[in-house]
Amino acid sequence: MATLKVNGRSHTVTAAADEPLLYVLGNDLELAGPRFGCGLAQCGSCSVLVDGTEMRSCVTTLGQVGAREVTTLEGLPRWYALRHGKPVGEGAAVPLHPVQQALIDVAAPQCGYCMNGMAIKAAELLSHNLHPTEAQVRTALNGHLCRCGTYPRIIDAVLQAAAVMRKAKA
Amino acid sequence: MSITRRQLLQGSGALVVLLPTWTGVLAQTPPPAVPGTVDLKQVDSWLSIHADNTATLRMGFAELGQGATTALLMVAAEELDLGMDQIRAAPLDTAHSPPQGGTYSSASVQRGRPQVAAAAAEARAALLAMAAQRLGVPTAQLQVVGGVVQVVDAPQRTVTYGQLIGDQQFKLVVSGTAPLKPREQYRLLGTAVPRPDLTDRVTGAKRFIQQTRLPGMVHGRVVRPAGQAAYGAGAVVQNIDEYTIAGIGDARVLRRGNFVAVVATREWDAIKAARALRVSWAPAAGLPDTDALHAAMRRDITTDNTQLNQGDVDAAFAAAPARQTVRFAADGPYQAHAPFAPNCALADVRADSALVICASQDIQNARRSIAPLIALKPEQIRVQFAEGAGTYGHSGYDDVAQAAAVLSQMVGQPVRVQFSRADEQGWDTYGPPHMGEVRLCADALGVITGYQYDGWQHNWSLVDTTTQQLGVAPATEWPVSPVEGVNPLVCGGQYAIAHRKLVNHRLNGLQYFKAGWLRSPLDLSFAFVSEQAVDQLAAQLGLDPVALRQRNITDARWRGVLDAATQAAKWQPRTKAVAAKGVWRSGRGVGLGTHLISYGAAVADIDVNIKTGQVRIRHLYGAIDAGAVVNPGIVEAQITGQLVQTASRMLLEEVPIEQGRSAARDWVSYPILRMQDCPAITPVVVQRMDQRSTGAGEETMAAAAAAIANAFFDATGRRMTRYPLTPARVLAALA
Numbered sequence: 001m002a003t004l005k006v007n008g009r010s011h012t013v014t015a016a017a018d019e020p021l022l023y024v025l026g027n028d029l030e031l032a033g034p035r036f037g038c039g040l041a042q043c044g045s046c047s048v049l050v051d052g053t054e055m056r057s058c059v060t061t062l063g064q065v066g067a068r069e070v071t072t073l074e075g076l077p078r079w080y081a082l083r084h085g086k087p088v089g090e091g092a093a094v095p096l097h098p099v100q101q102a103l104i105d106v107a108a109p110q111c112g113y114c115m116n117g118m119a120i121k122a123a124e125l126l127s128h129n130l131h132p133t134e135a136q137v138r139t140a141l142n143g144h145l146c147r148c149g150t151y152p153r154i155i156d157a158v159l160q161a162a163a164v165m166r167k168a169k170a
Numbered sequence: 171m172s173i174t175r176r177q178l179l180q181g182s183g184a185l186v187v188l189l190p191t192w193t194g195v196l197a198q199t200p201p202p203a204v205p206g207t208v209d210l211k212q213v214d215s216w217l218s219i220h221a222d223n224t225a226t227l228r229m230g231f232a233e234l235g236q237g238a239t240t241a242l243l244m245v246a247a248e249e250l251d252l253g254m255d256q257i258r259a260a261p262l263d264t265a266h267s268p269p270q271g272g273t274y275s276s277a278s279v280q281r282g283r284p285q286v287a288a289a290a291a292e293a294r295a296a297l298l299a300m301a302a303q304r305l306g307v308p309t310a311q312l313q314v315v316g317g318v319v320q321v322v323d324a325p326q327r328t329v330t331y332g333q334l335i336g337d338q339q340f341k342l343v344v345s346g347t348a349p350l351k352p353r354e355q356y357r358l359l360g361t362a363v364p365r366p367d368l369t370d371r372v373t374g375a376k377r378f379i380q381q382t383r384l385p386g387m388v389h390g391r392v393v394r395p396a397g398q399a400a401y402g403a404g405a406v407v408q409n410i411d412e413y414t415i416a417g418i419g420d421a422r423v424l425r426r427g428n429f430v431a432v433v434a435t436r437e438w439d440a441i442k443a444a445r446a447l448r449v450s451w452a453p454a455a456g457l458p459d460t461d462a463l464h465a466a467m468r469r470d471i472t473t474d475n476t477q478l479n480q481g482d483v484d485a486a487f488a489a490a491p492a493r494q495t496v497r498f499a500a501d502g503p504y505q506a507h508a509p510f511a512p513n514c515a516l517a518d519v520r521a522d523s524a525l526v527i528c529a530s531q532d533i534q535n536a537r538r539s540i541a542p543l544i545a546l547k548p549e550q551i552r553v554q555f556a557e558g559a560g561t562y563g564h565s566g567y568d569d570v571a572q573a574a575a576v577l578s579q580m581v582g583q584p585v586r587v588q589f590s591r592a593d594e595q596g597w598d599t600y601g602p603p604h605m606g607e608v609r610l611c612a613d614a615l616g617v618i619t620g621y622q623y624d625g626w627q628h629n630w631s632l633v634d635t636t637t638q639q640l641g642v643a644p645a646t647e648w649p650v651s652p653v654e655g656v657n658p659l660v661c662g663g664q665y666a667i668a669h670r671k672l673v674n675h676r677l678n679g680l681q682y683f684k685a686g687w688l689r690s691p692l693d694l695s696f697a698f699v700s701e702q703a704v705d706q707l708a709a710q711l712g713l714d715p716v717a718l719r720q721r722n723i724t725d726a727r728w729r730g731v732l733d734a735a736t737q738a739a740k741w742q743p744r745t746k747a748v749a750a751k752g753v754w755r756s757g758r759g760v761g762l763g764t765h766l767i768s769y770g771a772a773v774a775d776i777d778v779n780i781k782t783g784q785v786r787i788r789h790l791y792g793a794i795d796a797g798a799v800v801n802p803g804i805v806e807a808q809i810t811g812q813l814v815q816t817a818s819r820m821l822l823e824e825v826p827i828e829q830g831r832s833a834a835r836d837w838v839s840y841p842i843l844r845m846q847d848c849p850a851i852t853p854v855v856v857q858r859m860d861q862r863s864t865g866a867g868e869e870t871m872a873a874a875a876a877a878i879a880n881a882f883f884d885a886t887g888r889r890m891t892r893y894p895l896t897p898a899r900v901l902a903a904l905a
Binding site: 138 | 812850
């Protein structure tokens with residue numbers, strides 16, 4: 001038995017402490033954001049934020065997460081709103097994270113399976129750098145693979161989201 | 171758009187009777203299906219109009235992330251004069267989807283557009299006739315806006331489609347005579363309508379097959395040797411040490427013939443058990459190591475076939491001086507589909523029926539391939555499609571569905587099976603390797619007079635590994651397939667050549683890896699060989715490679731894509747490799763190619779580090795002429811994906827062979843392009859609304875592969891005779 005904090009809620013799960021977080025999120029909590037790609041921390045499709053830092057849930061065990069706050073793709077809008085003092089309570093319409101919105105606006109996804117990791121990693125980058133250069137975006141996301149070849153549009157989306165976030169801050 | 175509560179209840183009610191409740195794709199509940207076999211000739215097979223004035227389109231093609239669903243919804247909405255927010259796609263399901271055939275050869279729009287347009291036009295004509303009766307005016311005085319039929323002169327007099335037929339059947343044959351909308355009146359076709367399915371793909375709302383669950387299911391994993399050996403050898407079990415998984419939850423071993431798997435209630439236990447289980451496999455016939463493969467292919471016994479022998483090639487060569495003759499040979503590797511998500515399927519097999527949920531490109535074929543494994547008739551098996559990650563051809567989607575069905579029958583419970591990354595990379599139906607030899611000759615002005623291409627490859631594999639391991643069918647090659655021959659469109663077919671000969675040398679595929687179609691099958695290899703030779707001719711004659719190609723093209727559409735790509739790239743005539751100093755040498759190249767029907771052209775800008783052998787692709791320009799492009803925005807995305815994937819396949823992708831077996835296990839042993847190395851991409855759609863729509867999912871890849879190779883020559887003055895262009899091979903070519 002372990003208690004897990006995910007997207008602002010506490011869950012009691014029966015999984016052992018050495019079970020990777022991914023399988024608990026997918027099977028016990030039935031979340032579809034983090035997803036299996038390799039199980040080897042090589043592709044980034046399982047990424048989540050743990051206290052705001054991107055981690056690969058396929059190799060991060062429940063025990064390693066402990067009491068820290070896990071944010072999945074589903075919780076990204078809430079995570080962003082909280083950081084910017086916007087309402088997130090019951091009934092509040094929480095808009096998508098700007099990077100999610102930008103990914104839709106530039107029509108980045110083809111199959112979209114990589115979009116979880118891309119959005120999570122980009123959200124992490126933009127949480128500490130609102131003025132990323134294209135090179136910085138490429139470096140930050142270099143550990144996240146896409147097989148459909150959507151990299152150019154993902155880069156555009158992250159730069160576009162940064163501009164939106166700068167404007168929101170100004 | 172929302173599904174009405176009534177439809178939801180109807181749909182799920184029907185499912186509960188027939189089948190266990192299932193989640194995931196259930197979110198999009200289908201409307202009532204046409205009972206019995208789905209008849210392509212019935213309007214009701216394709217379309218339902220609901221009382222709330224929305225429509226559901228049923229299609230037999232799979233959404234593979236390529237956006238074809240959006241394009242076909244546009245086709246139906248256009249003919250019916252509905253808004254895009256008034257129409258949705260029913261999930262793909264053998265119970266109600268029209269059997270349009272498999273979703274390959276970029277055929278969804280090519281074959282699907284005329285079918286969907288005909289059914290929708292028939293429906294519209296019937297609805298107009300009903301409206302005319304209801305409103306008491308001739309149909310000529312009616313117009314339709316958003317599914318609302320109006321009297322032209324009295325627009326306040328209206329009746330909606332929903333009021334006319336709401337959820338009733340048309341009971342109407344698709345005659346093919348209902349008038350199609352003239353293209354001058356198109357509102358949607360030819361415009362970049364945003365894909366309505368994108369939001370769910372970035373929010374976590376979408377459940378892929380990997381995230382689909384059946385109540386009461388257990389998790390299964392197959393157990394196979396690390397990396398496949400020769401297809402014909404399969405894998406033969408000698409011994410299983412079941413005690414090696416003792417204590418891993420409730421995990422247990424299941425075996426039938428040489429098919430070995432583990433199941434467990436918790437997924438993590440199944441994964442741990444599959445890793446831990448010790449199985450001794452009999453030694454199997456293998457392949458030569460990576461760098462010895464092509465020499466062995468050359469020594470092999472082949473079945474030769476002259477596909478084309480037009481004019482007198484030998485006479486043309488006899489007449490041409492050496493300076494106007496080119497001979498060139500080059501090789502291509504085994505490459506993997508490597509879908510970003512390992513294949514996954516779920517099955518619930520009962521005594522006299524089965525439900526299989528999988529990501530097959532062809533659910534009808536999946537059903538046929540599963541039936542003999544569980545001793546059911548195909549019609550007793552319902553296959554539902556749930557999207558996986560992009561597959562780019564025949565990856566292991568049927569293999570895994572077969573495994574799920576067999577395991578469900580063995581345990582008497584629903585089973586979900588997902589491949590590991592090593593299963594996927596190591597047991598893929600790889601794109602086969604190729605050896606090509608080309609010779610061509612020209613007159614002094616560069617008009618190609620003679621052309622001969624000899625290609626060596628083996629065929630695709632018909633029987634999936636699960637079926638083979640079960641002993642139900644032995645390894646078997648496709649009896650007839652497109653890769654029995656070289657592609658005449660890529661091997662000189664871009665040009666008007668008087669004397670042309672194409673010869674295929676077919677190898678025995680049982681001695682090689684299991685193989686299948688991989689996006690633009692073998693075309694990258696054909697173009698890598700053929701278009702480098704065309705480029706070499708330009709170099710020998712001191713001609714600009716674009717000018718030489720223009721001189722040899724008579725087809726306006728080939729000329730059109732070549733012009734489009736070179737104009738986008740601001741091509742300036744160049745006649746020899748640019749003399750450059752320094753470690754990084756820059757080059758620019760052009761290529762022409764396609765897959766089966768459309769036209770593709772590409773320009774590549776690359777840099778080569780002559781000290782380290784590293785190749786950087788800076789920019790790729792790709793143009794496609796796919797006739798009438800229903801949605802240019804989606805095709806631009808497709809071109810972008812094709813070009814990035816081609817960069818990956820030309821620089822990095824090759825299945826390593828060690829000790830006879832595939833050594834591809836993960837993203838390190840089988841790497842793909844990363845974001846830092848991704849070139850800038852300029853996609854160009856050559857729109858021809860007066861032509862029929864043809865495939866747009868793979869037709870710039872051959873051209874781009876050739877453009878990259880020709881840019882390498884432009885940068886270095888050397889030709890690459892093998893791809894991917896790894897640093898070691900580049901340094902060897904430069905030495």
